[in-house]
Amino acid sequence: MTVKFEKDKVKEIKFQGEGCVISTASASMLTDYVKNKSKQELKKLDSKFIIKMLGIDLGMNRIKCAVLPLEALHKLLEKF
């Protein structure tokens, strides 16, 4: 995942990777969602948000697939 900030806001964000449909969909929706959001806002996102965003019934074992992109994003934010 790569992200470009302008001032404090996300200007551009891209992800690259192979994964299951859940993680890919989650990454795609998440990157759409976070555009123009501030770092503070991004840090507040949690798994509950992701589950709501996806809006489908995820089995217990697939929540980690769904949350994977958010974890990547949070890891990335630590570097800024």
Add this chain to the structure above:
Amino acid sequence: MLNRNLIQKQFPIFQHQSNLVYLDSTATSLKPKIVIDKIKEYYEEYSANVFRGIYPMSEKATIEFEETRSIVSKFINANKSEEIIFTRNTTESLNLLAYSLGRKIVETDDEIVTTIMEHHSNFVPWQVLASEVGATFKIIDIDDEGYLDLGLEKVKNQKLKVLEQIITKKTKILTLTYVSNVLGTINPVKEIIKEAKKINPEIIVIVDAAQAVPHLKIDVQDLGADFIVFSSHKMLGPTGVGVLWGKEKILQEMYPFMYGGDMIDEVYIDRSTYKNPPHKFEAGTPAIGETIAFKEAINFLDKIGMGNIREHEKKITDFAINRLIDTFGQSIKIYGPKNIEDRGGIISFSFAKFHPHDIAQILADEGICVRAGHHCAMPLHTCLNVPATVRASFYIYNDERDVEKLVEGLKKVKEILK
């Protein structure tokens, strides 16, 4: 072929989960009614601790518990039942060995040899031990078909190593799986042990038989290993019970594993003495009811006959491989040996570009239970150059009908994910 309907009748789960297509016995097997009833019998009729009470109920529990030990011992043709140690599972048996044996005999600059196809439980404990004591951790590779790269056959290419180059006089421990839980490969364990002991007569050989004892007739004396380990829950028995079989003499020399009740002989302020094996390694109250019921699982397997079980699994596996390839051609990639004689009832595969989690999910919606992931064998998947695979595995309650369901399920996967 075994009669699937007759066998399924003896597994209550099929009454609770209608149309269950259970293809994950490699992870854990289903349990027949006699095993479940035996657990109930213990809890309802004589649920006392073992080795402690003088009263009849405790004696009954102890007799039942020890009877399992002797039945396990006969099942694998051990010399005596004192060589059977109960643990929680294969993982604990292997960790016990790394701790009580490994830390006793492996020193700086020694070698520990294992293979790339090991389950993490037979990989990580040795990796950690080697790094702690400064020993060399050596790994036997596999060839393209999923056989161990032993150089026992003629050298085909540069990559082939010869066992003699891997095992040396410094190799204290060789530990390897009998049957790969991913590739299904049945390793020529007996031949490997013979070769290894020729190179280094002092070597200790440990065999992870978690995927072997449930499916093949095992005779530990014929095999020539020093230790074998396996789990009750993969062979129709309860969870919480593992087996470690080892040669009495080595067991006596090993360190205890855990200290506490039941393993102690005498305790003074400044020192303690320990019981003889097996009790030396069985500290604390064990899984009593589960261990007692484990013998019913063995009796059940014995009644069907290990030879019949192997034949049954060979037939389904052969059928399944052919059906999958006939139906999906190039888009399905099945890992492991093509020769059914060298393969257990395990089929791991990749399917087009579909992610294993997605495949397993869609199959789950069809009532088909398969496993997706690296199956606790990450080094092997790295070697195969895939992050994950789908695994279908067979046991006595499966037959061709389950394979047909799998094929139908995969057609659906293709439809949905294309």
